[in-house]
Amino acid sequence: MNKLWVRLGLAFAGIALAGVAVVGVLANYQLTTGFHRYVLSNQVDARLAPALAAYYQANGGWAGVETVFENQIGWRGQRPGKGRGAPKYTLAAANGEVVYDETGQWERLSLAQRRKAFAITVDGETVGLLLVTPGAGQGAAEDAFLMLITRSLAQAGALAAALALLLGFLVARHLSAPLARLAQAARDLSRGDLSRRVPVSGSEEMIEVMTAFNDMAQALERSEASRRRMIADIAHELRTPLSVIQGNLQAMLDGVYPLSAEEVAQVYDQTLTLARLVEDLRALTQAEAGQLSLNMAEVEPAALLQSAAAVFKDAAREKNVQLKVVIAEGAPTMRADPDRVRQVLYNLLTNAIRHTPAGGRVLLEARPWRSPQGDLFTRVSVTDTGPGLTPEEQTHAFERFWRADASRSRDKGGSGLGLTIAKHLIEAQGGQIGVESQPGRGASFWFTIPALTPII
Secondary structure, three states: OOOHHHHHHHHHHHHHHHHHHHHHHHHHHHHHHHHHHHHHHHHOOOOHHHHHHHHHHHHOOOOOOHHHHHHHHHHOOOOOOOOOOOOEEEEEEOOOEEEEEOOOOOOEOOHHHHHHOEEEEEOOEEEEEEEEEOOOOHHHHHHHHHHHHHHHHHHHHHHHHHHHHHHHHHHHHHHHHHHHHHHHHHHHHHOOOOOOOOOOOOOHHHHHHHHHHHHHHHHHHHHHHHHHHHHHHHHHHHHHHHHHHHHHHHHHHOOOOOOOHHHHHHHHHHHHHHHHHHHHHHHHHHHHOOOOOOOOEEEOHHHHHHHHHHHOHHHHHHOOOEEEEEEOOOOOOEEEOHHHHHHHHHHHHHHHHHHOOOOOEEEEEEEEEEOOOOOEEEEEEEEEOOOOOOHHHHHHOOOOOOOOOOOOOHHHHOOOOHHHHHHHHHHHOOOEEEEEEOOOOOEEEEEEEEEOOOOO
């Protein structure tokens, strides 16, 4: 099965089995070696090893060492070759060359025999190796004991391997369970259930993945809700001019309204409203898709603001609103698309003059501004003395089709897309846009554009 929890379980089990095998082999080797040494120490006569060491120290070699064996073994009542159960001794020099051998089998000890031999030391230096060959029947009990130990280690290893396999699969299943939940949530999301979320649990990495998935699902849900709301808003906004056009044309066809230039002009005005709405929707779609064409250039804030104020001079005068331009000292040259910035200014000035009562004032200002990161910007603000916006209204100011006065008609209130388009236009040029307001004390819409060069 190509499932993650199966593969993880097998991997854990394989690692555990390898560890058990290595530990078992090493433990068996150490136990066997230690047991042989223990048996050897018991088989060597308590006086034989010291006597051999004293003989070597006194004579400086092993020549004539047979006398030591005869004396010591004779003391135990044993003679070479006498008794089938008596152990046989083989003495070799430190280099493995045999100097005394009761068995008569070897001239030199092998490496394995050296490891089994009992070391004869003088002043901390190995001078000889004493190998004991068990007599008839002596090794059977030892071999049986070692076999019992080996069998016990094998059984313990098998039990440990089974436990490792079981625990490995349990741990792997536990580790992969969040992934299974995540996969199911992703399938539900693909079927349109945008409210689907996964409970956040598990390791730090798994929590990070699940949190990212939930954030993605939430963003998709918001995007879908926004899309549906936009479709409903577009249908609502198109319905009004279309209904007027349809009603007027039907009335003229039925003879209710005369087929005059005045009536046709009213229908024509509604087509212009539709054209503006469609154009705003096209601009908004391009802005949201990042497909707006920008012609970046050096833009002097003073010239740009003065030209924008000149366009709205007559509209402000007709409403008895004072329109003032202030360019703060050190306002830097901007790197921007002048036409796009002018489009934003026109939208902000239109809203400001519309909401400012007679006798009020609209202030158009530019000044330098530094971001928290130290980057230099030009900050442009349009401040009016109108009714202002509540905190809730400020949060919706840049949403599409939103109007501060929901009862205002389209002819007087615009398409409701101007600020949304302005937001995208400013952000596309690397700036930010926002609003500051207090109810009853006017509103200040502002935006920032990166400066061309810093001021020194």
